[in-house]
Each structure stands twice: as C-alpha cells, then as structure tokens.
Amino acid sequence: MVTALPVLTLGLWQGRRFEAQARRDTDRELTTASANVAHDISMLLRFRLEELELLATRASHLERWTETEQVRGLFDRRYGATGFSIMYLGDPWGTALFASPARSPEGQSYAGVNYADRAFYQRMIAARRSVVGDVTIGRRTGQLQVAAAAPVFHREGALRGFVTGAIHMEPLVELAVANARGHLRRVVVVDSRHNVVIDSAAQLAPMSQWIPLDAPGDTRLVRAPVTREVLRMAGAVVEVPGGSWRAFVSVPEAQVAHSTTVLRRATLWATMLVLMVMVGAVYAISSFASRDLRKLATIATLIGEGDYQRGARTAGRFAPREVVEVWESMQRAMQQLEDRRSERSEMIRELQDTNTHLRTFSTGIRDAHDGVVVFDRRHRVEYANPAWLRMHQLTEGEVLGRRLEELNLSDGRVPHELRAALRDQTPWEGAMVFRRKDGTSAEAEVSVSPVYGDAGDVEHHVALVRDVTARRQAEQSMQQTERLASLGMLAAGVAHEINNPMTYVLGNLEELRTLAGGGLLTAAPEAELELVECLDDCLHGARRVVEIVGDLRQLSQLRRESAAETANGREVIESCLRVAHSQLRHCADVVRQFPQEELWLRISTQHLGQVVLNLIMNAAQAMDPGQAAHNRLTVTLRVVNPARAELMVTDTGSGMAPELTHKIFDPFFTTKRAGLGTGLGLSICRSLVTAAQGEILVESTPGAGSTFRVLLPLAPPPSSDEGSFVATPSGLSVLVVDDDPSVLAAVQRMLAPCVSQAAASVDQALELVTRSHFDLVLTDVMMPEKTGVDLIHELTRVAPHLARRTCLMSGGVMGARMAAEIAMLQVPFLHKPMTRDELHRALRALHHDHPPATSSQVPP
Template identity: 40%
Template sequence: MLATLVSVPPAVGEAVERGLRASGASPSCHVLSVTGADVIAAPVEEGLLVAWDAGGPLDALLEDVRRLHALRVVARTHLVVLTSRDDAQTEALAEAGADECVASVGSGWGARVVALRRRLALETQAHDVRALRRANTFLRSALDAVPEPLFVKDRQHRWVAVNHAFCGVMGHPAEALLGRSDHAFVAAHEADSFWRNDERVFLTGVPDESEETLTDRTGLARVLVTKKAVFDGAGENFLVCIIRDVTDQKRLESQLLLAERMASVGTLAAGVAHEINNPLAYVSSNLAYVRDLLALPELSAEQLPELREVVAEALDGAGRVCAIVRDLRTFARGDEERHGPVDVVRAVEGALRLVRNELTHRARMVCTLERVPPVHGNEVRLGQVVLNLLVNALQSLPERPAEENRVRVSLRTGRAGQVELEVSDNGHGMAPEVQRRIFDPFFTTRPVGEGTGLGLSICLTLVQAMGGRIEVSSAQGWGSTFRVVLPALAVGTVAAPESPVLGSVVPLAMRKRLLLIDDEPSVGNSVSRLVRDVYEVHAVQDAREALRRLSTGERFDAILCDLMMPGMSGMDFVVELERLAPELVLRTGLMTGGAFTAQAREFVGRHSRGLLEKPFERERLCTFVEHLFP
C-alpha cells in the first residue's frame, strides 16, 4: 500500500510515518512525499492520500482537495486532510472530496489502514462480480450469435447453457430449458435416444457426429446432424453440441434420387413394356380359350387336363406381370429412409428383371449369383445402384451384333465377411483421365440429353452410406468392371413368416364378417370368390355406402378399404370412421394398387393397421385380414 503525502512539511511527514509504523502497517505501506497535487501525473489507484493545510485561504485549499479527488480512484483510496479548521470549513472540504479531516497527526493511522484494506477487499469482490457478469453477458451474446442451435449439458444431462437458435428449435425460452433435460420436452423414445447418444460421448470422451430425429411442435420429424464433444469445466465434465437441420437437404436428396431412378426406368421403358406385354399376350389368349371352352354344354375328360394346363399358364403369366410391376413399384417408391437387413440377391434380381429385355437385344448376359449374407441398408437404394451400373454397362457397349457384346454380373462372399458385386462389360472402356472423374456429379461422356451425369455419383453416395466402397478397373477398347464391396451382417436365424391356418371350409355360422370397400366391382367379386369359404365378404363400391351401413348398426369383424377412390377416399373413410365408430379403426386395413401420394403414405403409418398391396394371392390376403380381427 502507498501513502502519498502532498505538501506535508517534513516534521509532520515524519510524525505520519511514525504513526503508520506504530500501527503495524509499515511493512506493507510505503510513504511518498510530493510538493503538490500538480506533480501527481498518474491517477492514484490505491492507497492513502494525505494533504496538508498550510492555513491559507479556504478556496485555495478546496481547489487542491478537488484536484486530488479527481486524480484518485475513490473506491480504492482514502483522502485525509490534516487541518484544524472549524466544522463548517471541514464540511466544505468533505463536499470537495475529502474522506476525513483531522487535526491530530500521530494517531488513528492503524484504523484508517484497516478500513482502507476492508474497502479494497470489498471493491475487489465487487470487481470480480462485475467481471463475472460481463463474462456471462459476453458468453451469452457469443452463443446467441452462433446461427446454428447450440447447447451445453452437465453430467446429469441437464442443459446449463443454450443459445437463441436452440430455443427456437425447442419452442421454449432459455429460462424454461435451463436445469432440465430432454425428457421434459420431447417424446420419450426420442429423449431416450438422445440420452444414449450423449452418454456414449460422456463415457468415451470421443467427439461424435451423427444424425438424430426430433419431432417438432407441429408434429414434423426434423433430421438433425449433431456434433458433440466433452470438455472439463472446473473439475466437472460438460457436453457441448452444435446442431444442423438437414431436413430440407434430405428431402432434396430423396427427390434427386427419385428423379435419377425415374430417368433409369425411362431409359428402359420399351424393354419393361416388352416384359409385360409378352406374358399378357398368352394370358389374354388363354383366358379367351377358357371362356370359349366353358361355353360348351359339357367338357370331355380329355379336355380337362388341357384346361388345367391353360389355367396354369395364365397364372404363371399373371405372376410374371406381378413381378415386373412389383419391381417397378419397389424401385420407384420413396421409402429410402427405411434401413435394415437387405437380401442382396433379391435386389440384384429385381434390377435384372427391369433391364433384361434391353440386355437380351444388346449383349450376352452372364450371371453368377451366389447366396450371400444380407447387408445393412435399403433395398430400394441398393437396387438403384445395381440398375445404374447395368445401364452404365449398356451405354458403354458399341453398336455391333449382340453376340459380340457381353455384360457379366457376379455376386459372391468376399474376404473378411464382405459381399462383393461385380458388373463388367466388354465395351469402349475409359481413359485414365475419364476414370478419375466418373464419380463427379454431372460429369458424363454421353451426348447432351442422353445422360444426367448423376448415375455413378449417386451410386458412390449410396454405397458409402451402407459402409461400402466401389472399385473400378477399365481399359480403352477392353471394357470396364465396377466392383461394389459391402460389409455383411452377422448370419443369424431368420424365422419363417407365419401363415394363417385355414381350414378347407369354415361353417357359415362361424365365418367372420368382412366389409370390403373398392370402387372396382371386379375386385370385390374376385375377393369374395377367393375367400368365401373362410369369410363372409360384403363388398361395396362406395365408402359412403359403407358408412351408411355401419351407422345403421350393421356389424363387421374387420374392414378392408381401398386407399385411393373417387369421391370419398380410403383416408376420408378412416377419418370419418374415427368419429362414427372409433373401435373399428384398429380393425380397418387399407389396400392399394400402388398409386398414392406422400400424404397418403404418411396417413397409412398413422391411422391404420397396415397396407395390403395389389395384386395379392389368397394366402397373403388371409394373413393380412387375420391380423385385423380382434
């Protein structure tokens, strides 16, 4: 501590020093004597200021006190005026800035030092509080300036800091969020998922980036990319997370994937039509033959075997049409986000069926498909990869006789439990500079209008998303080979799907009543004929007629309704049924021929017991209906 003596005579200064020494403050208190306030150049930040009153005019003394007061940090200094003036004049000195006016030089210095030290301690504490508040304000402002949602959690998974963007995501102010956890604001299954992901980062200490799903206040599922890391704060671990909403990006990616799939299907449209028309030709002719045969008064024993053969051929042809339509529907639908075990052979065979006619007329097809373990991914996306590689192979073939062109597809189990798929051709091949760019978006060697340049880029993205890779080897004039390598899932026992146990004929009194709603009368008639031995089927063509029958008290054990119908759709019917007879909603199933909107797909997931896709055979229909019964 510094004691500055201003204009204090030497004898008086010595008395002040003796007083300070006697108080015990001398080891930490240094004395500096100056001739006047005008020689103090810098502000006095801490210590004692002692001014001497030489007995001159009061105004001159007041001016000196005001100058000293202006030079000091008031909260950290103590200004003492050594004077013997009367009370009125000392009050004037106090108003000018003096903390104390004393006449006795040698006493009271210890108390003054103690009081000043106490003031310094309080000022230090207040300064720390102000600094802490400034730091807190600075941190809050910095967090709010970050445009991405951001939060900090303590070890108990409670929010201890959030920014304005995160409050917007959650739909609650910071005051409502701080000190609480996800479980207080989001669905239990989502909160549990967040807790598990956060806990993994807490335990491992390894930063993590992953996709998570949050259902917002409007019920929309938002796709969030979260980046999380753990840091040590005052001996306690905290987790910081930055969030990026990629919902719109995911939607655009899905639309791009769908557009590329449709472009691939468009390329093969003529071949697909050929694959459908061939079986339709003999299905139609065989049915016409059956019609003519059944018009006869009676059938001979010799005609029955041929009749059975004709019906079997018609069923086989219808099955082929069903298969190609199913492959097209699977390939075109937008359920790319569903992930799980994928049967690679089925995905490859589905793509081959779509491209078979085009391949048959352009090249010799060599297929070697071994049974391989399933992979984790999405069947639609894997089918798109295979189809894109097949189309790419077809486009690389030169114009020459089909027997001189070759496309080879092989599927096998590789080393380290990997699944390897190869698509190779003996086409033009690629130069090294082309090979380096084939996976670049929008790069194509095809003429304008014949290629988007996205096929191979999308293939790479989809394969990498399944944890795999694509290898390419090519030589000009010799052809190209694309090898897709995917990690296989551990082989496990897969239970066979259950089939309903149906007797040959169920007595009429025991048959359950099924209400079938479809605007196509032929559908109702065919279903009635197909299962009339096990169910009592009541078919109507209008959903409004079905509601009228239900409103009159007619009872049914289950309801099967077409999703897309003119007038009142299946969605409208279920919504009205929730009002009229809510107990029947859980016994209502929807069926579709494949043409429905994204809104309809979402509706199916929220309001019904499932979706039966047409065409269906007896066993699949009965399995679906059995699940509807209480």
C-alpha cells in the same frame, strides 16, 4: 583570572552555539528520516493493496464463492507470492468464507470468523475502495496483525463482499530496523488508535503514554516509559487508504548532548591554558563533534531528494556501514516494487487478451448459423444460442433452467446411441428428428460432446445442432429424379416385356370365349386339354406382368429409410435384372455369380435396388447394342470377410481413362452422350452406399471394360414367423371395400369359403358395420371422396375392434405422406394384384394376431 573569565565566557558561548547547531541538524535529520520512513511504508502498503485489488477483481468473476478448486487455486497461487500471512474471502459483513491458509498455526480454522472490526468495513463501504485498517486481524488468536481489505462488487455495482488479508510485517519491520540501526535512531509506527504497528526496539507499549500525538510534524523531547530515558523524536504522517498512521524517528537526547558535554568540560579545563591553545582546542572539539552529524544530514538530504546515486557515493566514502545498508535495502525494495508492477502489468494484459478471446468466442456462438445448447449433468439447459431457439420456435425464458425432457423436443425416436452416450458421458454424432413448438418435425445432424471441469469430471454437455430438413428433402428429390430417369429409360423395354405376355393372355382368353360361346368346351376330350393349356398360359402371363409391375413399384416408391432396414442381396439383384432385361438382352450376355446361401445386407431394399439398377444401366450403355454374343455383363455377390459382402458389376464395354475414374462420382459429371444421363447417378449411388457404412470403388481400362465394386456390411437374416399362423378359418365374416366392382367380385371369389360382403365406398361400409357383424375388414386405400385410412379412423370411433382387424390393399404408388400415415396405423398391407395364397396368408395372420372380442362360429 580576569583573562580567563572572557575566555571561559567565550568558550561557553561557543559551546552553546555548537550545541544549538547540533540540535538543529539532528531535528532536521529526524524530520527527513521520518518523512522517508513514512513514504517508504506508504509505498509498500500501496503495493500490498494493489495486489489485493487484483485478487478482488479476479474474485468478482467467480460465479460461486464456496471452497472449490477454482477458488482455492486462485488464492493459493497468490498466497506466498504476496506480502500477506492470511488471505480470506468474506461476505459483505466481513465473515470469512474461505481462507488461505485454512487454519492458524495453533490449528484454529479461519473460515466462518470475522476478525476485523465493523467500523473498519464501514469505512471501506463508505469510501468504496480498498483500505488498510487498524491492528485487528488475529485479535482472537492473540497475534495482532495489520488488516488490508478490498471490496468486491457485482457487475451491476452492488457490494458482493471483501477480500481481506493480514499483511506480512517482516518487510516493514526490516525497513524500520534498517533505519534504526546504530546508536542514532529508533523508528516507531502507530495507527489511528495509537496501537504500535512497528517498533524497531520491539517494545510494544501504548504510544499514547509517551508520544505527543497532537503535532506529529514537530520535534519533541519525550520520556520513554520503560527506560525513562529522554528521547529527541520527530514524526511524519504515513498515507494509508482509509485512515492515517504516524511514523516517529528518535535519537537518545544523551547521545545528542554527548558532544556538547565533552565540549563544556574541555572549555572549563582550557581556562587554565593559554588563550590561543584554548580557542584552538575548543574549535577542534566542536568541529569533531559536529562532523558526523553534518555528513549524515547530507546523506539523508540526498536520499530524501531521490538522488540515490550521489547518496550512494557519499555513503560509500564517508558514511558508516549502517547507512550503506539502509540505502541498499531501499534499493532492493524499490526493485521489488518495480518487478511487482511489471508483473501486475503483464497480468492485466493477459486478462485483457483473455477477455477479448471470450468476447470473440461468445459472439461467434451467438451469431452461429447452427444451434448450440449447453446443459448440465441433469440435462438442465444453461445456454441456448438464438439459432437453436429459432429451430425449436422457443424463447430463452422458456428453456433456461429446464430439463430437456420437459421441453418435449423429440418426436419419441431418440437414438439409443445418444441415450447411451449421455449415460456413459462420451461424445456422440448422428441424425435425429426433433419437434418444433408448432408441432411440425424437422431433421437435424447433432453432435454432443462432454465438457470436463477442473477435477476431471463431466460437468456439462454441449450439443451442436444443424437443421438439415431442406437438404434431406433436396437429396430425396435428387434420388427420386435419378430413379425416375432410370425408369424412364427402361419404359420402352418394360412396355415390350408387358406386351409380350399380354399378347398370348388376350389371345387365349378370346379363344376360351369362342369355345364357350360355341359350346365346344365339353364336346371332346381334346377340347378340355386345350382349355387347361390356355388357362395355364394365361396364369403364367399374368404372373409375369405382376412380377414386372412389382419390380417397378419397388424401384419407384418414395419413402423414408430406416437405419435398421436390411435387404436380400440376391432378390434385389434379380429384380433389377428383370427390370433391365429389355435393355440387356440386345447388348450383352448376363452372367450371375451368387453364393448358395442368401446374403442379407445392411441397407434398405429401395437404396440397394437404386444402386444396382444404376450400375447395370451404366454397363448396358457402355456396350454396343446388337453385340450380345461378344459382350458380357457379370454380376457377382460374395462374402469378403465375416462383416462385409462385395457386389461387383463388370462389363466388357468401352471403359474409361484413368484420369476420369477420379471424377466419375462427382455430381453432374458424365461420360455418356447427350440425353443419356444427368450426371447424378453415380454421385447418388456413392451417397447411398456411404450412408449404409459402405464404400464404392471403380476399376476401368480403356477398350476393355469397367468393374464397379460395392462393399456393404452384412446383416443377420430376418426371423421368420410363418410357423405362428393358425389354420385358415372357414367361417369368418369379411367386409370387402373397393370402388371397382370387378375387383370386389374377384376378391369375394378368392375369399371362399369365408363369408364376405362388398361395399363400394367408405360410407356404405360404415352402414354395413352398424347393421351386421364382421370379423375382418379388407379395404382399398385410394377411393373417391374417402380413403381406406379414413375408414380405419371412423372404425376406431364406432367399432374399435374392427379398426385393429383391418387389412389395406392398393395397386398404385402412394406419396410419402400417405405412406407415412399407413405406417403409423401398423396394419397389414397387400399390393394389387395379389394371389389367393397371399390374400389368405394375410387374413390368417391378422386373425391370429387380433382374435375377435366375441366368439365367432369357426369350424374346427
């Protein structure tokens, strides 16, 4: 007994020693495990916040937060790929504006509800960064989840709202369960309000009932409220933005004491055995009881230090299956974190590239020489670059948010095609005239394109505007220069054409003067016949001079062309042949091949005449003079299809080499001798034909001649309204204004039987208007001091009914400004010299279109 007592005492002392060591190992293991759990949960929560911050960054670039396809697309792409069960966009007070998914599984809508506590958002506003909050999301639906939120700021730094999400708890719970498998551990995580966030045993009880929260880092023995079992537990702080959580890892105290209990029992029974056998048995039992704990402590230490490879090897050789699974779960979580981090880095790079492209595009539009304006479907201006603002002499504040119609940018001549394109939401290109702020006008080439939204509807239009005023003026100057150059080459021949008829006109007039002075006009019947013959020759010669001057006027006038103008092909060609007759009769026989019916072409008479005259003059210069019997110039006009006509000018001149036909239309390229051309004629011809939606081609053979083919669109013949004229009134009172007395006398004689009075100036005419009654006014345009246009403006003030019943006449070529003013007046116009029939036809039309306000004495 005495011998056994020391042995028993030694056994009890050794048992308590091993029991204390086992408890210390367990405490160290629990502390390490709680720290590892806290670290892993912190990393997962930090990754969730990084995803939420990225979504908040994208949401800050959205202009509107209503439920649009753009907002839904942004959230739906991220939802499901992230660790959130609910994601919603909220205002600064936390109320949901848009949620993904839109409804809870019970069918309740998430939009318009504030699921988080105000204190939760106040902490985030104070910190100005993303936070993870208490268990608040889903409080109204009965499903508590952890809230995470990230603030969204305006560009100027003001708070715009929040992006809030409910974190999927499955990965966190799986991590807790993986750490709590087996009979050794239990993992519990609570938030700052003592709400249970994670419990591996799924016992959601208020932690304040059974966990001492004052010292989370210590190891404590607590009693579970459900099972009433005693637990050995260690806690660690989980770093959560905006608050702190605590993770606790526990081991049942009964299991910790199990090995020591066995040891105590063995020691008591060994007192009856031999000392050496008892000592050996006690040592063996103690070693067996602490082996697994030491192995687990070693593995936990290696994993806690980050040495996963050694931990894996140790776990594979010694540790139970649960430890290996925990390690593999952590490896998968770390790999997921790395994959998400790589994905986030790639998205950041894409955003940076997109921002770079947007900055480049924005700078290019801002610094562009052409004007760019963007307007919505109601024509409200949303953007205008500096070039567009300079064109219209406006500022950005004057145009943004206003409709284009309110800015009064057009001169009233908006193309019908542009209106139709805006109405039908289709692209359009064309030219138009716009008005600047100072009232001046300018020409521009405009291209309007629709901009489609994500839904496929047109949301905006973008217009590119190029000011071509200077270019148009330069082109018109070049055309006029080439036209005058052609007329200059014809000057000598035209003088010959005029001098010939004037020779016999003057001769016959002198003969008539001699006969009249000698009293021979009535002496004999043969004298009367000679008088009639002389007068006929004079009229023929005068008409020929008038015809030549009219052809020259038509070719030399300078005015703006309209896209709706048409030309009579045969009349224009005949007019050009008459003008060039003096050049052609010495070098070629002219052959005309025209259809029987008249062909109307969709091109202005002036432009068609310039093209035809240039081709005829080129052909005349390509043939040797004095060989008219051997050379031939053929002018052909024919219909090639229902929409087009073809004009061909063929000569039998020297021709061109094939390599020159490709350059013949280049500006300043010419094959003529020095002094015979500027090199601009054919280039201008191609520009005029192309502008009329036509084309010009050339075929040439050296030594055999050339053929120029001009294809132009056909136009319907203009309507004739001659049948609407009434009979010539014989009792009308007409006021004739001209500074040339001879013209006044001649016009008054031609006006018979109408009653007429003459005025030599505008002031004299206004004086007669105040004293007498007149039905019509016929006035010259170019007069000293005041013009006929000035007279119409004065009549508008003193006698408005006469201003509408005034006819202008002129014998000169007017400038573009005067021609534009006359066109705006919309009054009849006569070219001097005019015949009696032309004068009376114009007066009849004027009297018919504008009947007098008071009854006039007009015979039936």
